[in-house]
Amino acid sequence: MFINTMFLISAAATIIGAFLVAVSKNLMHACIFLLLSLFGVAGLYATLGADFLAATQLVVYAGGVVILMLFAIMLTGGIEQAFNKFGLKKVAAMGTTKTYATAGFMMIVMSFVLMKILAPVLKVQKHVELEGIKPTVNEIGTKLITDHVLAFEISSILLLGALVGAAVISRPRRIRK
Structure with missing residues (x-):
């Protein structure tokens, strides 16, 4: 029961952190949300019995990569560089109607593929006792x-x-x- 709860909490942290990284407008906040997502992935590894991968995830990615990104943002100025030489705010091209329509179509296709893949897994099966985590x-x-x-x-x-x-x-x- 505890492992299932921790798995769901870790999965929620991973998904919520990744979503917040994608929608965050502040680079520093995006790095912190990325840290949340990486901690969630480490929690997923730990609940699946891959303790070495969980520790590696924490040390290499959460500890190293995120700190490196934070230093890079702080050293390069991050938000201050969002304005051009005329004082106008730089806006990244996020896509057109065609790219949004293509992404929506691909999202629907991938949803159907995932449902087809996960349908046998989600069926009610006999309760099987698993070995302890080594x-x-x-x-x-x-x-x-x-x-x-x-x-x-x-x-x-x-x-x-x-x-x-x-x-x-x-x-x-x-x-x-």
Whole structure:
């Protein structure tokens, strides 16, 4: 019962956070709503028994990406850049009647596809007792260090290359005289 309740709360947080990101006009608020959505996804992972993915979701996405986005918004000015050199407010082109009609049609088609996919799942089935949730962190750690050590090392080299590339791109340019 507790797991079902937590799953529904996490799903609601994910959906509400994603919706608020899409409709928010303030970038800082959108980042906070994105954080809510990412916490909801971590909660979904935790309730499904994927504790390693839940922890990774919190550390990498909620902890790293959102903080990076907040710093980028604060450093670039965010809202102040919404005006052009004449003092007029910049407005993003959000679509035309044709794009809205296409999106509405695709939404209806996707709704029917989802109903077709979910119909067998939502039928009343016999109650089956599931196994208890087992922690996966030890097993994943053992697999990474033994069977998949080459992939682990290659990913660390790729991340190091990305870090060096970011440092090179962000360094100040020297002016030659």
